[in-house]
Amino acid sequence: MKMTRRSFCTGLSAASLMRPALAQGLPLLTAQETMVQLAPDSYPATPVWSYDGTIPGPALRLPQASRLERRLVNALEVPTTIHWHGIRIDNAMDGVAGLTQDAVPPGQSFDYAFDLPDAGTYWYHAHTKSMEQVARGLSGALIVEEVTPPDVDRDEVLMIDDWLIDPETGLFVDSFASPMARSHGGRIGNLVGVNGRYDYRLSARQHERLRLRLINSANAQIFGLRLEGLTGWTVALDGMPLAQPEAVTGTLVLAPAQRIDLIVDVTAEEGAAAGILFAAGDDSWQALAEITVTARAATKSRGAPAPLPPNPRMEINGVDAAPVLDMPLQGGAMRGLKNTLFNGQAMGWQELVQKGQFWALAGQAGLGEAPFTTLSRGETARIRMKNDTMFPHAMHLHGMHFRVRKEDGALGPLRDTVLVMPNETTEITFLADNPGKWLLHCHMLGHAASGMTNWIMVA
Numbered sequence: 001m002k003m004t005r006r007s008f009c010t011g012l013s014a015a016s017l018m019r020p021a022l023a024q025g026l027p028l029l030t031a032q033e034t035m036v037q038l039a040p041d042s043y044p045a046t047p048v049w050s051y052d053g054t055i056p057g058p059a060l061r062l063p064q065a066s067r068l069e070r071r072l073v074n075a076l077e078v079p080t081t082i083h084w085h086g087i088r089i090d091n092a093m094d095g096v097a098g099l100t101q102d103a104v105p106p107g108q109s110f111d112y113a114f115d116l117p118d119a120g121t122y123w124y125h126a127h128t129k130s131m132e133q134v135a136r137g138l139s140g141a142l143i144v145e146e147v148t149p150p151d152v153d154r155d156e157v158l159m160i161d162d163w164l165i166d167p168e169t170g171l172f173v174d175s176f177a178s179p180m181a182r183s184h185g186g187r188i189g190n191l192v193g194v195n196g197r198y199d200y201r202l203s204a205r206q207h208e209r210l211r212l213r214l215i216n217s218a219n220a221q222i223f224g225l226r227l228e229g230l231t232g233w234t235v236a237l238d239g240m241p242l243a244q245p246e247a248v249t250g251t252l253v254l255a256p257a258q259r260i261d262l263i264v265d266v267t268a269e270e271g272a273a274a275g276i277l278f279a280a281g282d283d284s285w286q287a288l289a290e291i292t293v294t295a296r297a298a299t300k301s302r303g304a305p306a307p308l309p310p311n312p313r314m315e316i317n318g319v320d321a322a323p324v325l326d327m328p329l330q331g332g333a334m335r336g337l338k339n340t341l342f343n344g345q346a347m348g349w350q351e352l353v354q355k356g357q358f359w360a361l362a363g364q365a366g367l368g369e370a371p372f373t374t375l376s377r378g379e380t381a382r383i384r385m386k387n388d389t390m391f392p393h394a395m396h397l398h399g400m401h402f403r404v405r406k407e408d409g410a411l412g413p414l415r416d417t418v419l420v421m422p423n424e425t426t427e428i429t430f431l432a433d434n435p436g437k438w439l440l441h442c443h444m445l446g447h448a449a450s451g452m453t454n455w456i457m458v459a
């Protein structure tokens, strides 16, 4: 029998139901060093940190409302943890070293087990010294499948990443601590790739309908993306379905950690150019993922897709009456910081720079003892982020999805990561219904490591 992807996935989840009981141990996910050929073949391979020896780590696919169970085995020489990005998760499983758990020492393990309430495209990544650990390769896709999947011929995950490596040696460049990268736009790679390949390609037939799950797992790069030879609709952002699919016309913007689910029809004829292009630094458009169009499929194009089914319990009530909390985004090159709290002490720019802190959220660099705010469970929150820096920031809230509230009170789609441009003010609103300690930080990971990390308490 020829296995289609769909039956293969169903097979996997059936197998997961027959897993041995918890006492005998969970299925493993091993963080380990591995050699991987990231650059073209004529260049040396790269020593990476991987999950289970692959870049990206294995794509975990589970049905909605099931439970994810994995034992993280730390075979690295440094402590690590896993964060399950975008999942409305039990706080104890959120994987934030120093806030929700202790980092897992080398040679030890940690059991992650939690429910998956929402269908959608998520991802997992290291959350201990993440600027370095994610850049070295510790990330993978987490796909939660709808009970009734949309009518597509194939479902493909495209994890978009960039790597900063020396082509002569294959080694990662600059020790992951460069003050230059941290105080500016972050660590931007010199090689862009998909699913661990710089030359990722798919093949498809004309008129085939594909679901493409785009995930930006890069450290700091904001991707501008265009479709070629494809007619597409955005059906979900950051895992959460849009009420109505939106036709893709111009450039899609995918900030670090964000996801876009597309449904695309292959419109290019056999042999014609098709795929996804990205805006390269020199103003040119380059191939990110090429699609080789083979013969014509039997089916014709099907018109706009139906919306994906909404996830449960997503209402945010009483937004207009909720108080607004201000969290200005501060610091960075060409702005600097003054009188900023670090470890409970007010410091000036020079002192902060010596401590590797270039950024602040609401006057504080890095995690403090006290949360930015304590919300009572069920409360509606509003946080206004004014970007007083010269750089864009991809602000991510753990544990709950939010909506952007426009000045006229209109609410945008559900998201877990929002791009805030310089001089822009973005207000997010969410229902604080998930108890625990939740990070709110910039997902440009060099910024997060250098001050742009805070947390909120839901009690």
Ligand code: C2O
Residues within 6 Å of the ligand: 083, 085, 125, 127, 257, 396, 398, 439, 441, 443
């Ligand atoms: Cu995807 Cu705190 O991160």
Ligand code: CU
Residues within 6 Å of the ligand: 392, 393, 394, 442, 443, 444, 447, 448, 452
């Ligand atoms: Cu930032």
